Amino acid sequence: MTSASIHQTAFVLAATLLASVAALPLAHAETAACVSERAAIPVVHYRTVTVDGVDIFYREAGPAGAPTVLLLHGFPTSSHMFRNLIPLLADRYHVIAPDYPGFGESAAPNHKTFAYTFGHYADLVDGLLTQLGLKTYAIYLMDYGAPVGYRLALKHPERVTALIVQNGNAYEEGLKAFWDPIKAYWADGSEAHRAAIDVLVAPETTKFQYTDGVADVSRIDPDNWGHDQPLLDRPGNKDIQLDLFLDYGTNVPLYPKFQAFFRERKPPTLIVWGKNDKIFPADGATPYLRDLPDAELHLLDTGHFALEDKLDEMVPLIRDFLCRKLVSK
Secondary structure, X not given: OOHHHHHHHHHHHHHHHHHHHHHHHXXXXXHHHHHHHHHOOOOEEEEEEEEOOEEEEEXXXXXXXXXXXXXXXXXXXXXXXXXXXXXXXXOOOEEEEEOOOOOOOOOOOOOOOOOOOHHHHHHHHHHHHHHOOOOXXXXXXXXXXXXXXXXXXXXXXXXXXXXXXXXXXXXXXXXXXXXXXXXXXXXXXXXXXXXXXXXXXXXXXXXXHHHOOOOOHHHOOOHHHHHHHHHHXXXXXXXXXXXXXXXXXXXXXXXXXXXXXXXXXOOOEEEEEEOOOOOOOHHHOOOHHHHOOOOEEEEEOOOOOXXXXXXXXXXXXXXXXHHHHHHOO
């Protein structure tokens, strides 16, 4: 080997060794970052407490001292609809997501002895929050969650720190053709009109609510209707749901009071709405701006259960909104 070759080989070996040594801190840094990231994953707790004699199941995650975000689900699901959202908020917020009686893992008393009404639901959620010692909260309202949450807001307007509205109605403009058979039921409460809306608890309707208005159905987890439908099919549950459809009519006369709450309290509001929803169409989203002109409105190209399709778009909007309106205070 020539002298030049020896020097060249020595140079290559030295450079390789130096590169290896230089890479060590970076590797350690990357490992530390990965460990830190893993450690930051929030733990979700699944709890049940008794409120006014009825067992209420709820999901809870996040730091106890952080601002609270209350997640209120819609029909025909439960807090299950928030299973993906909760870990994406709970690093920074204390998140509570209850199941109403007759839904999810909460008790489902016989409808003949238990009042399945939205007023009762609001009272029970209020009782849960009281047991947990929560005095202020932002509310995420979806579908049935809107009348439950707005009734709660009327009880304690000073406690509501912000609203996140996702396909949750508070205006008559939002009650379109889908509601015509239900309005007929409101009008007389007859057995004929009750029987006419049985289809709303049928498997095809449950699946429809998740897939209609969605451009790419492969984004929707079929476990959704696989989870909801067996619960709807429990003995006696159809009557629970039909009682609730009848009682939904009591929410409409409260719309002016909900709207007065918006105008008077001016809660920071984010509206993230699936614009292709036939149940609560976008006609019910834009009227919010009449009473909440500073609300942030985003109409998303999806259907009723927007979180199932557009989680990737919604979470940045929600986190940015909460950071600006809650954490920055």
